[in-house]
Amino acid sequence: MFTSIVAKRAFSTATKQKSTKVTVLGAAGGIGQPLSLLLKRNSQVNHLSVYDIVNAPGVAADLSHINTNAVRNPLGAPPMGESFDLPARSLSVTGHGPENNGLETALEGSDIVVIPAGIPRKPDMTRDDLFSTNASIVRDLATAIAKYALQLKHSPKAHVLIISNPVNSTVPIVAEVLKLHGVFDPKRLFGVTSLDVIRASRFVSELKDTDGSKTKITVVGGHSGVTIVPLLSQSSHSFTEDEIKALTHRIQFGGDEVVKAKNGTGSATLSMAFAGAKFANALISAASGKKTVTEPTYVQSPLFADEGIEFFASNVDLGPNGVEKIHGLGELSPYEESLIAAAIPELRDNIEKGKKFVA
Ligand code: NAI
Numbered sequence: 001m002f003t004s005i006v007a008k009r010a011f012s013t014a015t016k017q018k019s020t021k022v023t024v025l026g027a028a029g030g031i032g033q034p035l036s037l038l039l040k041r042n043s044q045v046n047h048l049s050v051y052d053i054v055n056a057p058g059v060a061a062d063l064s065h066i067n068t069n070a071v072r073n074p075l076g077a078p079p080m081g082e083s084f085d086l087p088a089r090s091l092s093v094t095g096h097g098p099e100n101n102g103l104e105t106a107l108e109g110s111d112i113v114v115i116p117a118g119i120p121r122k123p124d125m126t127r128d129d130l131f132s133t134n135a136s137i138v139r140d141l142a143t144a145i146a147k148y149a150l151q152l153k154h155s156p157k158a159h160v161l162i163i164s165n166p167v168n169s170t171v172p173i174v175a176e177v178l179k180l181h182g183v184f185d186p187k188r189l190f191g192v193t194s195l196d197v198i199r200a201s202r203f204v205s206e207l208k209d210t211d212g213s214k215t216k217i218t219v220v221g222g223h224s225g226v227t228i229v230p231l232l233s234q235s236s237h238s239f240t241e242d243e244i245k246a247l248t249h250r251i252q253f254g255g256d257e258v259v260k261a262k263n264g265t266g267s268a269t270l271s272m273a274f275a276g277a278k279f280a281n282a283l284i285s286a287a288s289g290k291k292t293v294t295e296p297t298y299v300q301s302p303l304f305a306d307e308g309i310e311f312f313a314s315n316v317d318l319g320p321n322g323v324e325k326i327h328g329l330g331e332l333s334p335y336e337e338s339l340i341a342a343a344i345p346e347l348r349d350n351i352e353k354g355k356k357f358v359a
Contacts (some may be wrong), residue, residue, distance in 0.1 A: 112158065120269075160188060162192060232247060
């Protein structure tokens with residue numbers, strides 16, 4: 001009995017509960033709504049702020065009726081950026097549109113800003129085909145983040161998570177905008193590539209009849225077609241050459257299966273919301289002091305910097321200040337070496353395109 005109380009105390013000091021304000025930009029969309037729902041289930045999210053150019057107040061009202069619990073800031077202070085006291089265990093959900101400085105209010109004091117705003121693919125479109133519309137949406141939202149989230153005294157440290165495609169280019173766009181405003185912190189900007197890893201685990205588990213949630217597959221590179229590089233040789237399973245080729249193709253182009261099945265009405269939304277919430281929740285756990293939180297993500301990375309590649313996805317250890325350690329790729333098979341060689345030129349073009357757009 002005594003031991004268990006001591007153990008409990010030790011645990012509670014090691015992983016402090018922390019109040020968190022999470023803002024979702026594009027919250028009324030196909031991804032935004034289920035993502036906000038999943039984030040509402042995290043008891044460490046004290047303020048869920050949902051913003052969209054349409055329907056955000058309705059989404060917020062709907063979410064606000066869900067009776068999930070939220071923890072109070074253990075220090076007794078109001079959550080960061082809040083000017084009013086929240087009653088214990090309450091979770092504030094606020095909805096904001098563009099009117100009445102809604103974007104500013106939505107962003108003020110955010111600890112995490114997630115962006116799923118922008119148009120999704122239709123059949124026969126690549127993610128790069130979305131650039132002409134989504135680049136300006138993401139640039140404008142990044143400008144607002146720089147002004148209203150990162151420069152305000154309450155929240156100079158917000159983590160920014162980019163879901164809007166093409167991620168290979170939208171992350172460099174956000175980085176360039178934040179640099180222009182003097183608030184870029186490479187440890188706090190993430191392209192969300194979790195869905196590629198979730199798909200990889202699922203496809204392998206289907207083939208090998210294993211539990212997908214425990215099937216670890218590393219996926220590196222970027223988030224589109226050939227830039228998605230699964231490292232199947234590092235899995236605990238063994239595969240035939242044909243299996244490796246088929247699985248690799250399915251992981252690289254898995255998004256197309258959903259786009260095709262949705263028949264012109266959009267791309268992955270539910271699995272993406274699951275992936276986005278997984279990543280945001282990992283970041284919140286890491287911020288509370290949980291040790292060894294490792295997630296795949298597309299970040300400013302030294303791994304291929306000598307080949308002119310500024311951003312690259314790989315496994316990353318997360319801590320209270322975001323990126324703590326970027327893992328190397330480990331040992332690659334000759335086939336994986338060839339996949340990386342094919343990914344690099346496309347990734348370089350995608351990154352350049354994003355940077356040029358802001359310049
Ligand atoms: P959607 O069209 O259902 O929702 C997009 C939402 O963004 C809409 O509610 C729209 O009103 C809003 N929006 C547009 N401009 C905005 C602005 N300036 N400010 C705030 N909100 C704005 O699209 P869906 O399916 O939710 O996809 C969103 C994005 O996520 C797409 O670019 C899609 O390609 C991308 N995506 C990324 C994945 C990834 O693995 N990173 C996976 C699947 C999709």
